[in-house]
Amino acid sequence: MPNLQDEIGKKQPFDLAEEEAYLNVRRTAATLESYFGRLFRKAGLSEATYNVLRILRAAGEDGRCWGEIRQDLVVPVPDVTRLIDRLEKSGHCERQRSVTDRRKVYIRITKKGLDVVNGLDEPVRNGLQGRLGHMAEADLRKLSALLERTRDQDN
Amino acid sequence: MPNLQDEIGKKQPFDLAEEEAYLNVRRTAATLESYFGRLFRKAGLSEATYNVLRILRAAGEDGRCWGEIRQDLVVPVPDVTRLIDRLEKSGHCERQRSVTDRRKVYIRITKKGLDVVNGLDEPVRNGLQGRLGHMAEADLRKLSALLERTRDQDN
DNA sequence: TCTATATACTTGTTTACACAGATGCCTAAC
């Protein structure tokens, strides 16, 4: 039963519910990121590159262009170009300039990239269930709903 | 009403409640991090250095040593040494080797550092209320409780 | 058609992160 107040050795309870929520979000994210980051690294990926490969897998043969990938990313990344540079260099994806609009570059996943993401499906699913599966589905949905409300005030 | 499924252009709804929760946590954290990161950068700090300064402010005159700071950080940072190097270089804190145990290094906040953190109290509070204040306190506490449960299965 | 502006992406550069291994100091057993 890790309570944040104890975890970080805080003396007084949180006065502001907003602050408590903020810190809990950040800490939980860091915990999950650390776990899945290790998992991805074993496969030679970072969380960001893994997510790009998932986007490319979903896009299929058509591929997806720079700006779309940038939009799709759950956690925004400022430097998508070099992230794709790395994936291309390691053979997980390939670039192809659009013929209709030569500014655009379409990116497709390769066989190698597909194999890597597919191979991660089961570990990821197991990881999710191992770390979050102890909670009832209703509580998880409730959590998601509250987090979405947290983002209502965007900018 | 930003729904994650729409935000990232996902076609099908999430099959796994765990995955939905995971992605929501990550995205919400990134959103908050981005907002407060900008706020801290205006004052010449990163989120990590700001948090260290808060820890040092709470420690007062006694200061706090490397390992304690590392423990206290809400979001773990592997390289606390150079983080403190930077804070020392910019004059926000100072090191002092312990006399009783010369392995330990106590770090104290300086006047300059104190001024910077104090000056951020109000903007941070405003930011928290601006971004999360639209939610009822009960919902925020509920959110915190659910997030803490998320971390029950640790490691 | 020529130019201005917007769009899509790339490159440069500085700074920070991440991991492994090294150093210096303390504690306690022999």
Add this chain to the structure above:
DNA sequence: GTTAGGCATCTGTGTAAACAAGTATATAGA
């Protein structure tokens, strides 16, 4: 008092993030 082992912190090195500025292509108005 000497040595073994552990602890607290630092350093080296490669990789990635962050921010700003640049290039090439397209679009739209005079």
